[in-house]
Amino acid sequence: MTTPLPSQPAAATGALRHVPDEIDFSCRLPLLVLFLSSAIWLFIGSFCYLLASIKFHSPSFLASPAWLTYGRLQPAANNAVLYGGVIQAALGVALWLLARLGGVRAQRVTLTFGASLWNLGVTIGFLGILAGDSTGFSTLEFPRYSVLFLMLGYLVMGVCGAILFHKRQRQRTFVAQWFILAALFWFPWIYSTAELLLVVFPVRGVGQAVLAWWYAENLLTVWLGLVGLATVFHFVARLLDRELHSYYLALATFWLLILFGGWGGIPVTAPVPAWMPAVSTVATMLMAIPLLAVALNVHGTFAGRFAALKENVSLQFVLFGAATLLAAGVMKIAGVLCDAQQELVLTWFTSARTQLYLFGFSAMAMFGAIYYILPRLVGAGCASTKLARVHFWLAALGVIFLIVPLAGAGIVECFGLQNVKLSFMDVLKSTLPFLRVSTVGYLLLLVGNALFLLNLSRLVVEFYRERAAAALAIATADLFKQAEAKA
Amino acid sequence: MRYGPLVFLSAFFAMGASWFGFVLMPHVQVGFLQQTNTLLAGATYPVGRPGFAREGLDVYRAYGCASCHTEQIGQTATVCDVVLEKVGTNQAVLLNALRNVRPDLSETQAKSLLDQLPQTVLQGLPKEQADENAKALSVAGSKATPWIVPVGPDIARGWGKRRTVAYDFLYDYPVMLGAERIGPDLSNVGVRQSDPNWHLRHLYAPQLDVQGSTMPPFRFLFEKRKIERGVSPDALSLPPELAPPAGYEIVPKTEAKALVAYLTSLRADAPLFVAPLSVAAPPETNAPAGDMSSTNSPATNATAK
Numbered sequence: 078m079t080t081p082l083p084s085q086p087a088a089a090t091g092a093l094r095h096v097p098d099e100i101d102f103s104c105r106l107p108l109l110v111l112f113l114s115s116a117i118w119l120f121i122g123s124f125c126y127l128l129a130s131i132k133f134h135s136p137s138f139l140a141s142p143a144w145l146t147y148g149r150l151q152p153a154a155n156n157a158v159l160y161g162g163v164i165q166a167a168l169g170v171a172l173w174l175l176a177r178l179g180g181v182r183a184q185r186v187t188l189t190f191g192a193s194l195w196n197l198g199v200t201i202g203f204l205g206i207l208a209g210d211s212t213g214f215s216t217l218e219f220p221r222y223s224v225l226f227l228m229l230g231y232l233v234m235g236v237c238g239a240i241l242f243h244k245r246q247r248q249r250t251f252v253a254q255w256f257i258l259a260a261l262f263w264f265p266w267i268y269s270t271a272e273l274l275l276v277v278f279p280v281r282g283v284g285q286a287v288l289a290w291w292y293a294e295n296l297l298t299v300w301l302g303l304v305g306l307a308t309v310f311h312f313v314a315r316l317l318d319r320e321l322h323s324y325y326l327a328l329a330t331f332w333l334l335i336l337f338g339g340w341g342g343i344p345v346t347a348p349v350p351a352w353m354p355a356v357s358t359v360a361t362m363l364m365a366i367p368l369l370a371v372a373l374n375v376h377g378t379f380a381g382r383f384a385a386l387k388e389n390v391s392l393q394f395v396l397f398g399a400a401t402l403l404a405a406g407v408m409k410i411a412g413v414l415c416d417a418q419q420e421l422v423l424t425w426f427t428s429a430r431t432q433l434y435l436f437g438f439s440a441m442a443m444f445g446a447i448y449y450i451l452p453r454l455v456g457a458g459c460a461s462t463k464l465a466r467v468h469f470w471l472a473a474l475g476v477i478f479l480i481v482p483l484a485g486a487g488i489v490e491c492f493g494l495q496n497v498k499l500s501f502m503d504v505l506k507s508t509l510p511f512l513r514v515s516t517v518g519y520l521l522l523l524v525g526n527a528l529f530l531l532n533l534s535r536l537v538v539e540f541y542r543e544r545a546a547a548a549l550a551i552a553t554a555d556l557f558k559q560a561e562a563k564a
Numbered sequence: 565m566r567y568g569p570l571v572f573l574s575a576f577f578a579m580g581a582s583w584f585g586f587v588l589m590p591h592v593q594v595g596f597l598q599q600t601n602t603l604l605a606g607a608t609y610p611v612g613r614p615g616f617a618r619e620g621l622d623v624y625r626a627y628g629c630a631s632c633h634t635e636q637i638g639q640t641a642t643v644c645d646v647v648l649e650k651v652g653t654n655q656a657v658l659l660n661a662l663r664n665v666r667p668d669l670s671e672t673q674a675k676s677l678l679d680q681l682p683q684t685v686l687q688g689l690p691k692e693q694a695d696e697n698a699k700a701l702s703v704a705g706s707k708a709t710p711w712i713v714p715v716g717p718d719i720a721r722g723w724g725k726r727r728t729v730a731y732d733f734l735y736d737y738p739v740m741l742g743a744e745r746i747g748p749d750l751s752n753v754g755v756r757q758s759d760p761n762w763h764l765r766h767l768y769a770p771q772l773d774v775q776g777s778t779m780p781p782f783r784f785l786f787e788k789r790k791i792e793r794g795v796s797p798d799a800l801s802l803p804p805e806l807a808p809p810a811g812y813e814i815v816p817k818t819e820a821k822a823l824v825a826y827l828t829s830l831r832a833d834a835p836l837f838v839a840p841l842s843v844a845a846p847p848e849t850n851a852p853a854g855d856m857s858s859t860n861s862p863a864t865n866a867t868a869k
């Protein structure tokens with residue numbers, strides 16, 4: 078499917094100059110599918126989150142149909158945002174980067190096929206969770222019958238990505254390519270391991286729980302971390318029109334992230350042999366080093382160019398993503414370091430961190446990238462910068478109004494649980510005001526995601542309407558001529 | 565990319581390290597775990613849950629109960645109490661010994677303490693000190709034993725007797741340890757509340773028995789049925805504002821009963837080698853004859869605190 082571009086020794090002759098348009102054209106259909114569906118899933122997911130959050134205002138709210146109960150709505154929302162929204166957008170951005178950095182045309186039809194399979198899988202899985210077929214393993218809830226579609230869809234896109242890298246036309250490899258390639262290979266490995274050993278041939282006892290934690294950590298920290306960092310590194314440099322501050326810091330980030338990233342996430346209370354939480358804690362601590370390297374690198378690349386930041390909404394998104402990555406890292410390290418670790422880990426604090434990572438880091442970095450890529454795909458100037466700016470503020474405020482209260486609820490719950498004299502009901506009641514404020518965060522995120530969807534669909538509709546009009550004009554040109562001739 | 569294959573392999577090993585550590589190793593260590601024996605009683609542990617409770621685990625999974633409930637109890641330490649069990653032949657000597665160990669007790673207090681044995685004399689000591697004190701108190705035929713007690717906020721809250729361990733979940737699928745305590749921990753809910761009817765009522769109307777509960781009602785697990793030949797023994801007893809109209813009754817569906825069977829089967833309180841605690845010895849009548857007092861874990865007739 079991939080055809081190397083006509084200009085073979087590209088980099089040397091500078092023949093790549095006219096090529097980006099062609100590459101963008103080849104990416105258009107699959108990326109539009111990926112980005113639009115990702116926007117739709119983000120909208121659906123945040124809507125479900127909002128409904129789940131309202132249940133803390135009144136437990137009997139929408140309690141009665143079984144498929145709307147909190148225990149189904151919440152995992153469904155989680156999976157919709159993760160697999161449908163964030164991972165899907167990340168796949169689109171990753172494929173675009175591979176095509177663009179390699180100077181290779183993307184496999185239009187195959188990629189679109191893969192993206193459709195992925196969406197089919199997410200849809201079936203989402204409905205499956207609501208129907209009560211969840212596997213019961215956190216972040217791996219999609220039922221067995223949806224897995225094949227997801228896996229196949231991913232494999233189609235992943236193989237295309239690997240081919241794009243293989244056929245690259247430039248001598249030099251970019252940092253982003255490393256990160257993305259590693260991620261592309263890593264997902265099938267962790268996903269098949271988790272599905273085979275948890276769902277198809279389940280391991281015994283708490284080995285299941287350890288495996289599920291391992292999978293979740295590898296998906297969030299390693300996979301999303303790799304693609305997210307590729308996006309951050311590439312776009313911060315790109316949008317400021319400079320080189321990345323330090324290639325070697327980026328390399329250090331890469332190696333340390335893949336070495337330490339997959340070990341975290343086993344809570345200290347877990348009923349497993351003690352070395353596992355201990356190793357997990359050490360790895361979490363060591364993750365400070367790659368995060369520090371990211372901070373230095375982004376800071377060095379940005380170099381205080383606030384004027385550019387004011388103008389460019391993509392840059393705002395991406396930098397916000399980088400900042401929240403660090404914040405989530407600090408939260409994680411603080412969480413395993415504090416004395417109350419044992420109580421803290423099972424509170425809202427943990428889910429605050431995950432949400433910060435998902436909605437703050439991954440989603441924001443992807444929004445920034447998409448706002449940069451999309452106008453290039455449809456050949457229009459970013460027609461709706463105003464809408465994008467509003468989206469940025471809604472998303473940023475949404476993240477803050479979500480994370481701060483949730484983390485607050487976690488800390489209050491932690492102190493409450495330590496104080497044995499307080500009954501559990503009292504502890505629970507003390508967290509409720511925080512949870513109720515976090516509903517505002519979900520609401521803002523929902524509106525933000527709605528704007529994103531609106532923005533995207535407007536661009537796409539405009540583009541295809543223009544194309545249709547042009548095609549119609551060409552098709553009917555003869556008719557007019559004929560009519561004129563007759564007259 | 566002259567070093568392409570080398571880089572690829574290194575990256576593969578770097579990423580595969582966590583696979584080796586957290587997929588392969590746990591499987592070797594936990595995946596081949598066999599049943600063990602409880603301390604003292606020597607019963608086989610764990611025995612699989614009864615079939616109906618296993619069905620209930622599936623209901624627990626399907627409704628995502630683990631979104632709000634954990635099944636993991638932490639403990640911060642294990643300490644020893646000293647329990648005085650028998651007075652022996654010479655009360656005066658024992659009284660002296662007791663006041664040596666507990667200088668804060670007045671003579672009358674110490675005497676009244678000896679009247680109602682067994683009594684916890686000392687609390688929260690390290691094992692060596694507890695052994696020493698128990699020895700000092702075992703004079704003239706009196707009997708004092710160190711009593712192993714796991715401690716921590718979860719245990720003080722009454723959520724469990726000891727931390728949960730891998731054995732507790734040996735035969736469960738899926739193992740849902742939960743990640744967030746939006747509701748109370750359920751590792752021992754079968755010990756805390758063993759009445760199935762309480763659970764059924766709680767599922768139907770959570771705020772009825774637990775004021776201010778944030779648990780959503782699970783009414784869809786119940787059905788409203790016309791009373792035909794007589795009131796069903798399963799029918800919920802509800803206060804007038806929730807009661808069905810006359811001639812009708814609310815009965816749990818099989819799903820609800822299975823879920824409750826699972827909940828009441830949750831009891832992670834057996835004393836194990838990996839998580840020791842002292843429990844009251846089984847009653848004399850069917851206890852094995854051996855003298856357990858010589859083992860590390862004391863056999864006592866004291867009731868658990």
